[in-house]
Amino acid sequence: MPHIIQVKDLNKTYDSGFTALRGVNLDIRRGEIFALLGPNGAGKTTLISIICGIARGSSGSVSADGFDIASDYRMARTKIGLVPQELTTDAFETVWATVNFSRGLFGKAPDKAYIEQILKQLSLWDKRHAKMRELSGGMKRRVMIAKALSHEPEILFLDEPTAGVDVELRKDMWEMVRQLRENGVTIILTTHYIEEAEEMADRIGVIRKGEIILVEEKQALMSKLGKKSLSLHLTEPLSEIPPTLSEFNLFLEEGGDYLRFEYESAQSDQVALLLSRMNESGIAIKDLNSSESSLEDIFVELVQEQ
Numbered sequence: 001m002p003h004i005i006q007v008k009d010l011n012k013t014y015d016s017g018f019t020a021l022r023g024v025n026l027d028i029r030r031g032e033i034f035a036l037l038g039p040n041g042a043g044k045t046t047l048i049s050i051i052c053g054i055a056r057g058s059s060g061s062v063s064a065d066g067f068d069i070a071s072d073y074r075m076a077r078t079k080i081g082l083v084p085q086e087l088t089t090d091a092f093e094t095v096w097a098t099v100n101f102s103r104g105l106f107g108k109a110p111d112k113a114y115i116e117q118i119l120k121q122l123s124l125w126d127k128r129h130a131k132m133r134e135l136s137g138g139m140k141r142r143v144m145i146a147k148a149l150s151h152e153p154e155i156l157f158l159d160e161p162t163a164g165v166d167v168e169l170r171k172d173m174w175e176m177v178r179q180l181r182e183n184g185v186t187i188i189l190t191t192h193y194i195e196e197a198e199e200m201a202d203r204i205g206v207i208r209k210g211e212i213i214l215v216e217e218k219q220a221l222m223s224k225l226g227k228k229s230l231s232l233h234l235t236e237p238l239s240e241i242p243p244t245l246s247e248f249n250l251f252l253e254e255g256g257d258y259l260r261f262e263y264e265s266a267q268s269d270q271v272a273l274l275l276s277r278m279n280e281s282g283i284a285i286k287d288l289n290s291s292e293s294s295l296e297d298i299f300v301e302l303v304q305e306q
């Protein structure tokens with residue numbers, strides 16, 4: 001079964017009458033890192049909460065590793081670990097007790113060796129006897145991940161895993177998430193840091209006003225929707241764009257000293273053509289500089305466009 005999570009025609013209308021999800025269909029592949037992006041209030045937490053069995057959908061179905069989350073709730077729930085946005089732990093418990101207790105909640109027999117393994121993997125082993133309140137914010141977050149992994153789930157949801165975390169720690173977190181994926185865990189994360197999705201995700205889903213507006217391989221998304229720009233510093237300034245270059249999307253800048261070419265990522269063969277055409281027209285360049293749109297630019301455009 002290639003899809004570890006299948007969401008079919010999922011709708012959610014809250015008691016207030018507000019519809020937070022509309023006809024969501026989403027398949028998550030086994031072993032991938034999937035990033036769910038969307039502006040505030042788009043429905044990310046609602047979707048995750050339903051998949052994790054914390055909230056109920058109004059209609060539609062969800063299965064986790066083949067188990068329906070409504071009719072096979074217990075089995076579905078054991079497949080999933082959730083790292084929520086908020087840090088919720090007992091300040092006076094030790095790291096070891098916190099993680100061990102969480103495993104027990106899922107009805108799993110104690111397994112010291114396994115808990116030791118995850119604490120070591122998350123660099124928490126030295127802190128196993130420390131009380132939660134003695135830990136730094138970053139360590140607490142790692143304990144939340146250890147808790148979510150304590151019952152050996154195959155799917156891990158990370159809701160804003162690095163919100164409010166400094167750059168250094170964010171990089172550590174990314175490394176850790178990659179490591180978990182190496183160990184065979186499927187990862188679904190929501191994030192406001194588009195850089196995070198760009199860095200880590202295999203596929204990206206964009207949700208807006210309760211609808212999934214796009215699901216795409218990250219690489220394909222960036223090359224399909226990305227734009228590139230090439231800035232050419234001319235040896236002699238131009239007063240206007242010569243007719244021989246009229247087919248290109250060109251802009252004269254800084255009093256004619258610079259010629260900027262904007263093109264879609266998929267049309268990179270245009271660059272060679274432009275340069276040879278300029279050569280033929282006797283337009284020489286001193287220097288050039290290229291830039292491309294980030295996932296952030298693509299995302300902003302997508303969300304605005306729809």
Ligand SMILES: Nc1ncnc2c1ncn2[C@@H]1O[C@H](COP(=O)(O)OP(=O)(O)OP(=O)(O)O)[C@@H](O)[C@H]1O
Nearest residue numbers: 014016018020038039040041042043044045046047
């Ligand atoms: N219990 C509730 N009752 C009514 N409306 C709700 C409830 N929970 C969430 N909503 C609404 O549903 C919409 C989606 O909320 P949700 O928390 O899923 O968004 P989100 O994408 O996770 O946002 P954020 O990025 O801000 O966390 C919002 O408009 C929110 O106000």
